[in-house]
Amino acid sequence: MSKKKAVTIFFAVISSLLLISGCSGSDDVSGSDGKTIEFMHLWPEGSSKQHNEIVQDIVADFEAENPDVKVKLEVMSNEQYKDKIKVLSTSNELPDVGMTWAAGYLEPYVEGEKFAPLDDVLEGDLKDSFVSGIPEAYAIDGSTYGLPLELNVASIFYNKKIFEENGLEVPKTYEEFQDVVKTLSENGVAPIALGNKDRWTGSLWYMYFADRIGGGDALTNAISGSGSFKDPALVSAAEEVQNMVDMDAFVKGFNGLSDEEAKSMFMNEQAAMYLIATWDLPNYTTNEDVLQEFRDSVGYFPFPTVDGKGDMSSYVGGPGVGLFVAEDSDVKEEAKEFVSFFVQEWGKKSVTEAGVIPATKVDAASLDLPKMYVDVLDDLNNASNITLFADVQMSADVAQVHLDMIQSLFGKEVTPEEFAEKHEAALSK
Amino acid sequence: MDKVMSNKWIIGLYILPAFLLISIFIFIPLLLSGYYGLMDWDGIGAMKYIGMENYFNAIQDGLFWESALHSFLLALFSTVSLIAYLAISLVLASKIKGSNLLRKIYLIPMLLSSVAIAQLWIKVFHPSNGILNSMLALVGVENPPAWLAEPTVVLYAIFIPILWQYAGFYILIYYAALKNIPESIVEAARIDGATPLQIAYRIKLPLIMGVVKVTIVLAVVGSLKYFDLIYVMTGGGPNGASEVMASYMYKLAFSSNDFGYGSAIGFLLLLITLIVTVIIRKVTASKEELQY
Numbered sequence: 001m002s003k004k005k006a007v008t009i010f011f012a013v014i015s016s017l018l019l020i021s022g023c024s025g026s027d028d029v030s031g032s033d034g035k036t037i038e039f040m041h042l043w044p045e046g047s048s049k050q051h052n053e054i055v056q057d058i059v060a061d062f063e064a065e066n067p068d069v070k071v072k073l074e075v076m077s078n079e080q081y082k083d084k085i086k087v088l089s090t091s092n093e094l095p096d097v098g099m100t101w102a103a104g105y106l107e108p109y110v111e112g113e114k115f116a117p118l119d120d121v122l123e124g125d126l127k128d129s130f131v132s133g134i135p136e137a138y139a140i141d142g143s144t145y146g147l148p149l150e151l152n153v154a155s156i157f158y159n160k161k162i163f164e165e166n167g168l169e170v171p172k173t174y175e176e177f178q179d180v181v182k183t184l185s186e187n188g189v190a191p192i193a194l195g196n197k198d199r200w201t202g203s204l205w206y207m208y209f210a211d212r213i214g215g216g217d218a219l220t221n222a223i224s225g226s227g228s229f230k231d232p233a234l235v236s237a238a239e240e241v242q243n244m245v246d247m248d249a250f251v252k253g254f255n256g257l258s259d260e261e262a263k264s265m266f267m268n269e270q271a272a273m274y275l276i277a278t279w280d281l282p283n284y285t286t287n288e289d290v291l292q293e294f295r296d297s298v299g300y301f302p303f304p305t306v307d308g309k310g311d312m313s314s315y316v317g318g319p320g321v322g323l324f325v326a327e328d329s330d331v332k333e334e335a336k337e338f339v340s341f342f343v344q345e346w347g348k349k350s351v352t353e354a355g356v357i358p359a360t361k362v363d364a365a366s367l368d369l370p371k372m373y374v375d376v377l378d379d380l381n382n383a384s385n386i387t388l389f390a391d392v393q394m395s396a397d398v399a400q401v402h403l404d405m406i407q408s409l410f411g412k413e414v415t416p417e418e419f420a421e422k423h424e425a426a427l428s429k
Numbered sequence: 430m431d432k433v434m435s436n437k438w439i440i441g442l443y444i445l446p447a448f449l450l451i452s453i454f455i456f457i458p459l460l461l462s463g464y465y466g467l468m469d470w471d472g473i474g475a476m477k478y479i480g481m482e483n484y485f486n487a488i489q490d491g492l493f494w495e496s497a498l499h500s501f502l503l504a505l506f507s508t509v510s511l512i513a514y515l516a517i518s519l520v521l522a523s524k525i526k527g528s529n530l531l532r533k534i535y536l537i538p539m540l541l542s543s544v545a546i547a548q549l550w551i552k553v554f555h556p557s558n559g560i561l562n563s564m565l566a567l568v569g570v571e572n573p574p575a576w577l578a579e580p581t582v583v584l585y586a587i588f589i590p591i592l593w594q595y596a597g598f599y600i601l602i603y604y605a606a607l608k609n610i611p612e613s614i615v616e617a618a619r620i621d622g623a624t625p626l627q628i629a630y631r632i633k634l635p636l637i638m639g640v641v642k643v644t645i646v647l648a649v650v651g652s653l654k655y656f657d658l659i660y661v662m663t664g665g666g667p668n669g670a671s672e673v674m675a676s677y678m679y680k681l682a683f684s685s686n687d688f689g690y691g692s693a694i695g696f697l698l699l700l701i702t703l704i705v706t707v708i709i710r711k712v713t714a715s716k717e718e719l720q721y
Contacts, residue, residue, distance in 0.1 A: 083683055089473050090688075108686055112474030190557075197577070197666060253556025253575025255667040256583065261555070270557070396471075396686035408668040413580065 035331045037338050038095040040074045042081040042321070050282070050354040058345045062338055069334050089114050094326040096335040097342075100146045102137035102319055103388060104395045109324070110140045116325045116332060117143040121340050129347065129360045131380075134319050137388055146322035147343050148359035149350070152277035153317030153380060154204050154303075157284065161297040162189060162272040170299070174212075174240075174306040181249045184272050193271035194254040195262030199403035200391050202254075202410050204275050204316055205244070207390055208303040209237035212310030216385035222423070223393050229423040238416035240306065241409055255411050267294065275303075277317055278376055282355035285370035300372065302379070311384050318388035319359050401426035459699065466693030471686045483693035492669060493694060496677040497701070499584055503591065503673065504652035504705075510592050511599060511644055518603035519629050532604065539597040547661035550590040551577070577663055580670035587671050591658055595651070599644055606637040642713045649709060653702045674698045 039059070043051035052075070059071045074095065076084055081099070088094050094114060100106055109115050122135060122144050131151055138146035163169070163180075166187050171177035184191040196202040210219040214233030221227030222234060229235075244250065251262065251271050259276075266274035267283065267290065283290055284298040302312045323342060325335045347360030352367060357377065364377050391399040405422050408414045414422070434440070466484060469477040487493050517535070521528045538546060553561050556575035565573040576586040610633055618632050634641075656675035659665065665672035665680060672680070678698060682691025 086472055086683060108471045108473045112471070114473060197664065199666070251557065253578040256554070256556065256575055256577030256579075256663065258551075261551075265558075396684065400680065400685045404666075404668050407666055411578070411580065411667050413668060 034068045034070055035334055036070045036072050037097060037331055037335050038072045038074065039338070040076070040081070040085070040095040040098040042076055042078050042099055044075050044077050047077060051350075051356075054346065054349045054353055057349065058342055061345065062341050065341075066334070066337070069331075069338075071338065092328065094328075096326055096329040096331055097339055098324055098326070099149075099321045100138075100324045101321060101392055102146065102148070103392050104399060105392060106138060106145055107140060107395060110145050113327055115145040116327045116329070116336075117145060118147055118325060118336065118339065119143055121147065121336050125340050126343060129344065131359060131361055133386070134359045137319050137392075138322050146324045147339055148319035148322040149343065149346050150279065150320035151317070151357045151359045151380065152279050152320050153315040153376075153383070153386060154208070154275055154277040155300045155315075155376070155379075156273050156275050156303060157266070157280070157298055157300045158273045159266070159269055159271075159297055160299050162269065166272075170301045171304050172312075173304050173308060177304045178247065181244070181247055185248050190251045190265070190271040191248075191273060192250050193262040193266040193274045194250040195257040195259035196250075196254045196407060196410050197257055198259045199406050200389065201259050201262070201275075202241075202406040203390050203403065204277075206237060206241050206406060206409070207316045207387060208275075209240045209306065210234050211314055211316060211385075211387055212303065212306040213237050213240070215310070216314045216387060219390060220387060220393065223390065223398075223427070225427065229420040229427075230417075235416045235420050238409055238419045242412060242416065245410055245412060250410075255407055269294070278357050279320060281357070281373060281376065285372050286355040298372075300376070313379070313383055314385040315379075315383050315387070316389065317386050318392060322359075397429075398423075398426045459696075462692045462699075463696040464692075465689055466696045468689040468692075470689040472682065472688030473686070476689075479689070483690045484697070486690065487693050487697055492672070493674070493677060493697075495669065496665075496672040496674050499671065500653050500655070500673045500675075502584065503588060503655060504649045506588050506592065507595070507648040507652045508645055510596075511641070511648055514596055514599040515603050515634075515641070517596075518600050518607055519633065521600070522604055522607035523625070532600070535600050536597040538594045539601075541594075543594070543657040544661055546590055546594050547658050550658075551662055554586060578667060580667055583663060583667065583671045587659055587662055590662075591655065594658065595648075599648070602640060602644055603637070606640040607633060610636050638715075645713065646706060646709050650702055650706055653705060654698065674701070 041055055043055060045052045055073070059073065063069065063071060085094070085098060085100075089109065089112070100109065100115070106115070122130075126147070130148070134148050134151060135144050138144050138148060158170070162184075166183055166189065168180050168183060169176075171180050181191045194201055194205075207219060210233065213236055214231060218227060218231060218233050222229045222231060251257070251265060254262070257265075262271075263274065263276070263280070263283075265271045284295055284300075287295075302315070305312055323339045325332060325339055329335050343360065347358040347362070350356050350358045351362050351369070355370070355373060357373075357380070362377060364374050369377075391403055394402055401422060405414065405419050409416070409419050465476075467478060467480060469479045469482075521532055521535075541549075553559050554576040556562060556578065559576075561576070562573045574582050577583050614632060614636075615628055618628050623631065654675050655673055656679070659671055659673055659676050660679065663671045665676045669677075674694070675698065678691050678694040680691075681687045681694060685691075
């Protein structure tokens with residue numbers, strides 16, 4: 001009897017071992033001779049419906065034109081995406097095509113030889129189709145490793161209705177801007193919605209002060225090492241941030257609010273102004289889910305000059321996500337073709353269908369576009385300078401210090417001098 | 430069957446599948462993370478062996494110890510609140526009206542996912558639209574704190590949902606243990622003239638002491654490695670004011686691209702948790718367990 005039991009147990013163990021070993025191996029079953037491009041993007045249907053649909057369309061068109069190539073999609077939300085890409089690259093299993101951010105984010109991937117250079121694609125079909133200077137943000141040591149899809153610049157959006165009720169006009173100078181803030185807070189209206197839990201949101205304010213006080217290059221130079229964060233202009237930019245906090249310019253508890261929460265305060269008319277980049281344009285123009293009445297009452301103005309200095313046509317912004325092709329992809333040629341196709345189609349479709357500004361040139365005259373959208377495009381065409389988002393310029397570890405410092409600066413836990421010193425210390429490491 | 434169970438080979442075979450699974454999914458990754466801790470590695474490019482440098486850096490890293498302090502504070506709060514959970518269970522296990530309903534109410538937070546709880550409490554704590562500050566304003570508090578934005582308050586504010594989240598779990602454990610106590614013992618004490626408080630303290634508590642010890646270990650270990658709610662609600666901010674060991678590790682490995690250093694911190698977190706567990710077991714160990 002016991003012997004019989006022992007035998008059954010033995011087989012149970014063996015079969016469970018087989019089960020475990022069965023987990024590995026035998027998972028590459030991709031069609032017989034057709035090729036499959038794996039494509040991972042970060043626009044889920046729930047939160048970015050229009051983006052998601054455009055991707056589906058483009059993929060369908062591409063498959064129709066290239067019958068022997070299939071595109072396999074994987075979609076994730078922003079933060080999840082960043083984590084997953086990292087894990088995949090650690091285990092050398094990057095998708096053939098995926099999304100990346102520029103400059104500092106890109107660096108470790110390029111150094112680790114995970115992304116393929118795309119110079120041939122850029123020089124081929126795509127020549128001259130990008131807004132000038134934009135693909136450069138994806139270049140390292142003279143090669144381009146990503147093709148940008150979006151172009152963003154930040155402006156201050158404001159609620160015309162609230163401005164009217166309080167007898168206010170669009171400010172051109174920092175003094176006028178301060179008056180606007182004062183009047184609003186005296187009348188019991190929260191002046192500016194800011195969700196600084198996400199930290200890059202506060203960074204936008206600091207960057208604009210740095211740009212207006214120190215000129216377009218001050219911050220970029222400090223980050224690249226040819227300048228310094230101890231530059232008086234950059235220190236006084238940090239001071240101005242704290243002055244704004246002292247004036248109660250931002251909504252209460254901004255350091256604990258996410259950007260989403262701040263946005264909803266602006267969109268529920270609980271705050272009069274909101275500094276955000278153009279990726280939010282659809283909310284104020286074409287998005288049917290937002291009340292028409294509210295969309296009509298939103299205007300925007302460029303960041304005002306400080307002491308009459310700084311060029312109002314100088315912007316903080318830069319490309320958003322771009323596409324990369326994995327270096328060890330089995331279908332590199334097809335992937336490159338797909339990327340090229342995608343960028344061109346995206347340039348056409350994203351304008352009219354999603355209302356975002358693509359990194360490729362837009363012919364505004366030939367399309368029927370909302371006025372605010374056309375205005376922003378005009379601004380972009382006349383921009384004297386676009387300073388790339390600070391946290392994107394920096395390498396990841398320095399960016400973390402910068403973002404933490406931004407939160408402390410707004411929370412008045414550090415002085416502007418300490419703020420500068422911490423940056424210098426992080427950069428010199 | 431007894432014969433089978435006394436055969437060492439058979440015991441070994443029984444253990445083997447579980448042992449293999451645990452090795453693959455727990456022990457090997459643990460050792461690997463200790464090994465990655467010896468590397469200068471951004472998680473993407475090539476690894477570079479740097480010996481114990483990451484570990485030495487971590488030991489001298491003020492931010493790490495600050496986050497460790499926060500973790501220990503959470504452990505302390507969780508352990509202390511066990512008293513409250515125990516008190517509640519004592520009441521629920523005695524025959525009061527509506528105890529069934531109450532038990533279910535206490536259990537609800539356990540059924541929600543951490544992310545949902547985080548979203549819920551973010552709304553509660555909202556500085557101007559949140560229910561908490563609205564209520565404080567109603568009773569005349571002029572300038573209630575922005576709970577998740579003020580460095581001095583945020584840590585304690587975030588403890589509240591965490592303790593709320595686990596209340597049902599511990600109450601359930603205590604309740605089950607208390608229900609296991611034979612009615613005859615309690616009855617005998619009552620006949621001897623013991624008050625309900627005496628019964629609780631002298632009879633019931635000693636009888637479930639084993640369970641209490643287990644919950645202390647669970648609460649402390651759970652607190653030391655706690656991560657999810659804090660990550661969603663504040664991300665460790667503002668400026669590290671609510672950072673705990675696990676969120677600090679995550680930040681280093683995934684946000685700062687310092688995978689080697691993050692792994693080292695992760696391994697230290699394991700060591701700290703192990704040491705603390707051993708200490709608790711030693712301190713709470715008693716020679717004789719009461720039996721009923």
